[in-house]
Amino acid sequence: MASGTNRTERTLLDDRAAFLLSQIGFHSAARFTERLRPLGLHPRLFAVLSQLALVDGQTQQQLANALSVHRNAMVGLVDELEQHALVERQPHSSDRRAHAIRLTAVGKRLLPRAQKAADELEAELTGGLDAVARHQLITLLRRVAADAGLQPGSHPGLKENWD
Amino acid sequence: MASGTNRTERTLLDDRAAFLLSQIGFHSAARFTERLRPLGLHPRLFAVLSQLALVDGQTQQQLANALSVHRNAMVGLVDELEQHALVERQPHSSDRRAHAIRLTAVGKRLLPRAQKAADELEAELTGGLDAVARHQLITLLRRVAADAGLQPGSHPGLKENWD
DNA sequence: TATTGTTATACTCTATAACTATA
DNA sequence: TATAGTTATAGAGTATAACAATA
Numbered sequence: 001m002a003s004g005t006n007r008t009e010r011t012l013l014d015d016r017a018a019f020l021l022s023q024i025g026f027h028s029a030a031r032f033t034e035r036l037r038p039l040g041l042h043p044r045l046f047a048v049l050s051q052l053a054l055v056d057g058q059t060q061q062q063l064a065n066a067l068s069v070h071r072n073a074m075v076g077l078v079d080e081l082e083q084h085a086l087v088e089r090q091p092h093s094s095d096r097r098a099h100a101i102r103l104t105a106v107g108k109r110l111l112p113r114a115q116k117a118a119d120e121l122e123a124e125l126t127g128g129l130d131a132v133a134r135h136q137l138i139t140l141l142r143r144v145a146a147d148a149g150l151q152p153g154s155h156p157g158l159k160e161n162w163d
Numbered sequence: 164m165a166s167g168t169n170r171t172e173r174t175l176l177d178d179r180a181a182f183l184l185s186q187i188g189f190h191s192a193a194r195f196t197e198r199l200r201p202l203g204l205h206p207r208l209f210a211v212l213s214q215l216a217l218v219d220g221q222t223q224q225q226l227a228n229a230l231s232v233h234r235n236a237m238v239g240l241v242d243e244l245e246q247h248a249l250v251e252r253q254p255h256s257s258d259r260r261a262h263a264i265r266l267t268a269v270g271k272r273l274l275p276r277a278q279k280a281a282d283e284l285e286a287e288l289t290g291g292l293d294a295v296a297r298h299q300l301i302t303l304l305r306r307v308a309a310d311a312g313l314q315p316g317s318h319p320g321l322k323e324n325w326d
Numbered sequence: 327t328a329t330t331g332t333t334a335t336a337c338t339c340t341a342t343a344a345c346t347a348t349a
Numbered sequence: 350t351a352t353a354g355t356t357a358t359a360g361a362g363t364a365t366a367a368c369a370a371t372a
Binding site for chain 1: 183
Binding site: 059060061071072074075092095096097098099 | 354
């Protein structure tokens with residue numbers, strides 16, 4: 001190794017998928033946060049909205065399970081969404097302890113804009129790959145995610161944490 | 164968990180490289196943290212050690228630049244490493260303001276064990292792929308990282324932050 | 327005047343426990 | 350006795366500013 005301290009030297013880390021995944025993964029999350037900010041949205045709020053788009057009217061506990069967050073944390077997330085008038089807490093039909101969380105009209109209108117932000121991020125990250133390579137990448141990533149036992153749609157950044 | 168809506172439904176997120184990268188990336192980081200814990204090491208401490216293995220005797224400012232962290236934060240990292248006797252602050256040969264951070268014998272002995280932890284994580288994450296697929300994945304990831312302007316060896320989780 | 331290292335402080339996030347009202 | 354939701358608090362992690370010594 002030369003005596004000069006050049007940047008651009010490769011560290012041992014750069015040949016490892018594990019490091020590259022972590023590095024790019026954090027970058028992707030940070031960029032998504034940036035892109036959602038103009039919409040007044042945080043990725044974890046987007047996650048809740050997406051889950052409700054899948055099945056509207058879920059209880060907070062159901063949402064917490066689906067996203068692998070603690071019910072305590074879900075309180076704050078629903079609070080935020082409700083403050084922005086994106087969801088409403090409605091009485092649950094059969095369990096008076098629970099709330100049915102429903103998307104409002106405002107929330108439904110916001111979702112496609114958030115989707116667009118996600119699409120643009122996807123283009124930003126994979127724009128350098130042709131269609132074949134991009135498809136290859138996604139296929140490989142899904143295999144890795146499945147092997148790791150990661151639940152589709154749930155994100156380890158929303159910390160798991162049980163009683 | 165009682166009355167369950169079943170997981171395993173696909174959300175819109177699962178077909179996006181951006182989400183998969185973020186999801187797997189956080190998982191990878193969490194698993195690496197786990198694997199380093201028995202060594203009394205945190206990933207960001209490992210990052211500093213690795214950087215020193217590349218060029219020993221760097222100043223805190225140089226380390227901070229290489230890893231894209233603020234020099235304020237580097238103080239604490241070097242503190243921790245010094246408490247574990249993995250590095251030493253030595254007087255700098257030409258600049259009396261600065262310290263030359265050097266690996267101790269203990270630190271040098273620890274490094275290969277940390278490398279082993281990284282190797283094992285690599286196997287854990289990519290063990291389901293054959294050699295060809297694994298190589299494909301790494302090639303694609305390096306392309307994405309380069310396109311995103313990510314510096315080899317620096318990690319966005321160590322927040323960038325300048326004066 | 328600028329830079330290296332340091333300290334102190336404020337701010338955000340997350341984890342945990344404890345409480346209520348229902349079941 | 351267990352569960353849904355809530356609240357309060359402590360802890361970790363990060364950001365910011367300001368300071369002393371040296372360049």
